[in-house]
Amino acid sequence: MRMWPLSTYPRYAPDWLDLHPEALIGGILEAPAAPARCAIDNLEELRGLPGVETILTASEVPCYPFTTAGQPEPEPSPYDTLILNPLSRYPGEPVALMAASSLDALYHIRQRAKITYEPWYGPLHDQHPNNVAEAVHYSSGPAAPSEADSERFKTTIHVGRVSHMQLEPHAAMCSFDEENRLVIITTTQVPYHVRRIVARALNCPVSRILVKATDVGGGFGGKQEVIVEPWVAILAVKTGKPVKMMLSRRQEFILTRTRHAATLTVESQWHGRQIREIAMSADVETGPYASHGSTVAHNMGLKSLPLYRAEAYHFNASVRYTPGPVAGAMRGYGGPQGAMAVETHLNQVAARKGLSPWCLRHKVLAQTGDALDIFTAASSFKRIHHTNLRNLLSRTRDAIGEGSPMATGEGIGLAMSMQASGVPGSELAEVSIGVDEDGSLFVKTGAIDIGQGARETLSNIIYDALQLPRGHVPISFSMGQTQDFGFDYGTYASSTTYVSGLAAYKAAGIVRRKMESLARSMMRHSELKDTPLSECWTALAHSSFYGPRRHPVMGHAVARPSDSPAPYAIAAVRLTVHDNGELVIHHIVIGVDAGKPINPRGFRGQIEGAVIQGLGYALWEELELDHSDTHVLNPSLFDYALPAPQDIPPLDIIMAQTEDPTTPLGAKSVGEVALAPIAPAIVGAIFRARGIWMRTLPITREKLWNALMAQRETVTPS
Amino acid sequence: MPRLLKTHYSAVVTVNGHVHRLTVPGHERLLTTLRERLHLFSARYGCGTGHCGACVVLVNEEPVPSCLLLTVRQQKNRIQTLEGLKKDSLLAQLMTSFAEEHAAQCGYCTPGLLLSARHLLKTCPSATESQLREELSSHICRCTGYYAPLRAIAKVRDSYAVD
Amino acid sequence: MRWIEAHTIRQVQRCLSANVPIVGGGSWLLSDGSVPEAVCDLREYPWAQGITGNESGWMIGPDVTLSQWLQALDSENVIAEVIRKMGTPIFRRVATVIGAVANPQPVADLYPVMRLLGADIFYIDLHHDSIQHEKLMWPFRANPRALVGLWVPASTPYRFIAFRKYTKGRLTRVLLNLGTGLAQQGDIMTADFVIGGLSQWPYEDRVAGASHSISHQISQRLRNQGNITPFYQALIMEMCDDVLNQWEHRADRRSEL
Incomplete structure (x- = not known):
């Protein structure tokens, strides 16, 4: 039974905010363009408007650099942002923070504000003249294996930005307690990181800050970011009064976070049915602030390559500062991008070799005892695979009906994914x-x-x-x-x-x-x-x-476990691609090895929810940017397409009967793993249905139709 | 532009059987009134444009998005929120079924789902799977992928049909 | 914000001349924090109220929501088919018919079929002291007016009217829609079509000829239009063929509408 989330008593952050009519309402004046230096020409006039308590600009707030990524110290993300940045790097970024007695007063400030801007043509961050936030190179295994009798394959895919679209917006309130400490009520996945990051931004001891996390109305990684909290904190400090702020849905789309857009290339060298060498290179767009960029980029390789046995692995990533919305942590954390690349690559290799994708994976899947941490130095702790997935692979294949007759335009696709159970070596x-x-x-x-x-x-x-x-x-x-x-x-x-x-x-x-x-x-x-x-x-x-x-x-x-066993998911999708580009998903089977389920209903719910988010990622969802890759074109639910109840296909879940040996609980994790394989499985199924490879997500009807037409023109030139 | 004189209105709204006499700005939406003035938190902000269904309440027994309704226009209407249906047996069955099926993950969309499900089963006790999905399309549920809520509602429908 | 409930032509005209927005059932113009100084509500304008239907047609007042009209319609009716494809159940319960007609986006769901049915709009403007009416037509004239009624005649020159639409996601903005009216005299078939989403305003055209030539002719017309992407061309042709196919299967059974 899970009755308590049905309660209507105040429990979400927006509820607590609404219970405090005495608190000032915080808001932001948004940058109309970016990158640009913005100025408010009539600041004094705005400050004199009725109901306005304060308007703070970049020169009036503390300038201690920090990162909004909620991670433990030493933080892997660069300190490249301030509470208010003098250079606005994405449209919608706060030029000023304001607090007023009513929403109407904030509205009037926005209406009357005269914001001018000078476009900025230099690098987004001075320290990174090429806009490269980080370049990553990893290698393991023998260098340059012999090429004599080997085959080479290469796949390039592109994945776009998507929004978390958690239903509850970011909301926080900062007030004071009897000891004059800052009390922050917020909807967050990382209360202790909120405390530390706000303390860093304000340059005060963590003991001056109390964080009261509320129930969270959907997170998916979007609330692993510390976005609103420093803003309400500084407004409260400056006014000496409680301040609350909740973002609108439009703001959720333009100034919170997205999943990273990326272009990934996978190359492999084979000797028969063995992988000599597999290399991934990722061009990752992290937005104008790095946030989780480098760790997400790492995970594109680390969550996808170790599934398969190879003599050598290589991974290169370039994490680029780009205009447009800021990317961050999102369910899958690099896994969906990595799986899209590696799984599509394997499916292509299978097709080229004339093997079924099932058969190829049986050959190359990692064995029990193989390394999970393929790039970690031999001296340090190395995680290994604890299960052999071949049995689960066969059960998944049987459940989707591989081998049964297919109608015209029908196909079955397969893809796999793995995740971790906590950040390896960095949990407490x-x-x-x-x-x-x-x-x-x-x-x-x-x-x-x-x-x-x-x-x-x-x-x-x-x-x-x-x-x-x-x-x-x-x-x-x-x-x-x-x-x-x-x-x-x-x-x-x-x-x-x-x-x-x-x-x-x-x-x-x-x-x-x-x-x-x-x-x-x-x-x-x-x-x-x-x-x-x-x-x-x-x-x-x-x-x-x-x-x-x-x-x-x-x-x-x-x-504080040193291990972090990998849960696995095997997705099989049966679908039909019609001549008009319409795609109908008939059935999804997902085989999951996440150890022993401790809370079976919740376990199932996590898989179902992740599969549908994966389906949205594959087919509909995309945060579209304008021609300059800066402004979000579809920041509303009228234009951002999500899976609807009518789109939900039949789903069967097959559980591996395993118990994880690294924990007395026998349980690994199940929150994210089922999301990543859906898109590549659909791509694989489309190939088997129609012989075309869809390399860019989302696979809209228009893209699919164009691909079908291109194929028809190639096959029958007129 | 000079401010027009009258910006606040006295509004008499009937919510969950209680008559409230309020003075509200002309543009105040029902969602704001319910949450900030009456502290009924089952109606929740999700988008403000009627697309997500998180703010659904019953107006004259029909589920509608309260973010699109203006409070001053509700004088003649009977408004019910989930809080006001504590004694409704169909709603109680639905809530139990939701709890059993783990159909509320974060729970933010759930009051809306419950109100729409109740409305459908009341007006169409043997609703088909496709009617059920059509009704739920009023609501965005990002956590469950709709599977568990659909199971929970179907379970109640099936037992309801037998009763 | 000031709330104006207009009950006379003079009151409505005062609002129009002061650029006061007219609200429909919902309050979309208020979304994301915007607060006009005043709005004018015509839902209780004492001219046409509710749905009045008789053998000659429907009169829809400014208070009628999409779902109320849907309930009043025979489920086979093409208007019902259109409304069922508009938004979600909760949205249809607050959005008014007049609002959907009065604030058309470049692609509006109700427009093509209302146009084919020869609907009339009744309105108040600044130049007349009585309620005016004219055929629904895009684009609206530049001078401001307030809609107080929609008249949809029951008789139509068509034997069959159909509606199709294309969206990105199931519940997102309509990107392309098509209303088609088919008539037949002897061996000659006439197809009128209204397509939204190709340019600033809906594209209207008529083709006539032997029934098997209709599809080809429409395709020719689209090609002559230029600027239509191959995908949209294919989409429209598929919609047309689907409609023609449906018509052929129904033609021998009974005449529609």
């Missing part, structure tokens, strides 16, 4: 569990339930570790309240079950041992009959507060 989670006097439990964690079912998952882990029947006693959660402790790097990288779950498991183990010890000592003194713990749990809890051996029971544990 702390969980405290207390037993209350009625036997109920309270759990403090920095993990957030962003819809994935963290509460049910952690609850199940705790019940199981306590050896109590699930649901035996109520559990209440404090999630992401920095004043409650429960440090956590945050809810991203599919880490909650594997990392925070492990901390919960350990903490519950401590609670169990303490309760058992209390029970033993009570039995020795004949205060308790010898009964199973579950039967005397409430009595024990009560006596831990009021009995002769009173000592409230609490368990605290930390997880």
Whole structure:
């Protein structure tokens, strides 16, 4: 049962904002063009308008560079942004922050503001004259293998920008507590990173800031970014009053984050049915601020290449500063782009070799024990593959009906993907569990339930570790309240079950041992009959507060796993491509190896949701830019196409019956893995249906029709 | 341009059976009134243009986007939000079914989905799968891919039809 | 914001001369923070209210929503087919018919079929002291006017009218639409078509001839238009062929409308 998200009591950040009519309303004056130096010509006039409390421009706010990417220190993302940047680098970027007593007052400022701009033709960041934020080169295996008897293949694909389109917009409020600390109520996946990043931007100690994370109305990585929080914080500091801000849907599209657009090339050299060498090069557009750019780029290679066995691997990426909206973390985190490239490449190789894509993968899939960290130095910890996917591959093939007769224009496509369970070697989670006097439990964690079912998952882990029947006693959660402790790097990288779950498991183990010890000592003194713990749990809890051996029971544990096992997904899609370019998906089968499901309904929900986001990525979704690649052309739901209920195809999920050996829970992660293989599986199916390769996402009807026409013209020249 | 004199209006709105006498700006949308004045949080902002369905409430028993309605125009209407349907047995069945199917992931779109589902099953108890999908197309659910909500509603429809 | 409920021609004219926007069922003009000084609401204008239908046609008042008209129509009716393809159920419950006609985007869903049916709009402008009417036509004249009614005659010269549309996603903006009216006299078939989405305003044309030549003729006309992408040409031809096909399958059974 997952009843609590049906509650209508205030629990989202926008609800808390609306409960505070006394707070000033924050807003932004947006840059009309970029890159440009913008100026407000009538600032003093605007400041005099009724209801206006303050208008802050770049010269009036602290200038401590930071990154909006919510990641632990040492932060891999460059500090290339300020609260307000004197050079506006994308249209819509704040030129000024403002606070007023009403939305109407903000509206009047926007109406009357005279913003002029001087276009900027130089590099987006002085330190990067070529607009290259980072160049990455990795290599492993023997250099330049012999080329005598080998075949070479090459594939290039392009993927566009998409928007998270989480339903709840970014919203935050900053007020003060009795100690004059800043209290930030916000909808975030990373409460502790919010605290640290705001502290950095304001140059104040983290202890001056309390973050109260609310329930999150959809994250998908968009709330792993610290966007609104520094703005409300500086407005509150400058006005000395509480300030709240919620972005509009249009602003969500233009000034939050997107998935990275990229052009990827995969080249491979084969000896028969073995890969000698496979190389990926990625040209990644990170937008005008790097944010997660370099880590997302890394993951394009690291989440796709290790699926296959090769003698040598190479990965090059160029992370480029580009005009237009800022890219950031988004479900899949490089995986969808990488899978689109590598899986399409393998499907092309299979076609060229006259093999089925299934058969080729049986040959080249990594084996149990093969390296996952293909580029890591031999001396450091190296993750390995713990499962052999060949059985799951066969089951998926059978379920999609490969080999059964196909109608004209019908085809089946296959693609695979892998993800991680937390950021390898960079995770920390702390969980405290207390037993209350009625036997109920309270759990403090920095993990957030962003819809994935963290509460049910952690609850199940705790019940199981306590050896109590699930649901035996109520559990209440404090999630992401920095004043409650429960440090956590945050809810991203599919880490909650594997990392925070492990901390919960350990903490519950401590609670169990303490309760058992209390029970033993009570039995020795004949205060308790010898009964199973579950039967005397409430009595024990009560006596831990009021009995002769009173000592409230609490368990605290930390997880910082060095491993991060990979979950895998195998997508098979059956579809028909009609002559008019219309594409009909008949059936999707997704084989998933994510270890043991701890919360089966939530597990299924994660796969279903990811598959449909993957379908949107493949067929409809695209944040379109104008001819100068700067302005977003479709910043509304009237123009940004999403999958509708009528578009949802039949979906079957096949589960690998595995348990992960690296954790006592047996569970890996399932939040992201099912998204990435959908697009390349569709591309593969279109090829098998029609003999054409669609190399650019999304595959719209128009693109498909054009490709079909081009093919017809080539085949029958007139 | 000189401000026209009258910008605020007295509005009498009936929400969940309670009559509220309010003074609101002429442009205030019902969504704002419900949330900021009456603290009914089941109606939620998602887009402000009627495309996402997060702000759906019942006006005279029909689900409509409250972000497109102006409060001053609601004098004659009977407005209900999810909060006002606590005793509705069909809604209770739907909520239980949603909870069992894990159909609310983040939960932000869920009140809207519930109101539309209830409306469909009330007006068309044996709604087909395609009618169900058409009705849900009023709502964007980014988390579930619609699978779990569709299962949850179909489950209630099937038991409802038997009753 | 000031709210003006106009009940007389004079009141409406005052709004028109002050450039006060007229609101339909929803409040799209208020989206994303914009707040006009005043708006004029005609939904209670005491001239035509609700849906009045008789054997000669429909009169649609400014208060009628798309979903109300949909419910009043026979589900086989082509207007019902058009409305069912417009937006989502919740959207159809707030958007008014008059609003959809009065604020047409370059591609408007109701326009092609209303045009083929010879719909009349009733309006108030600054030059007349009575309610005027004329055939619905694009582009509207430049002088401001406020629509207070839509008249859709029941009789039509066509035996069959059909509507098709193309969008990027299922629920996004219409990019291309086609309304076709087919008539037949002896062996001669006439096809009138209205296509939205090709240029600033809908393209209208008529072809006539033997039924098997219709498709070819339309294709010729489109080619002569120029500036139509091959994809849109193919899309329109597919829509036309689909309509003609549907017509042939229905022709022997009964005459439409």
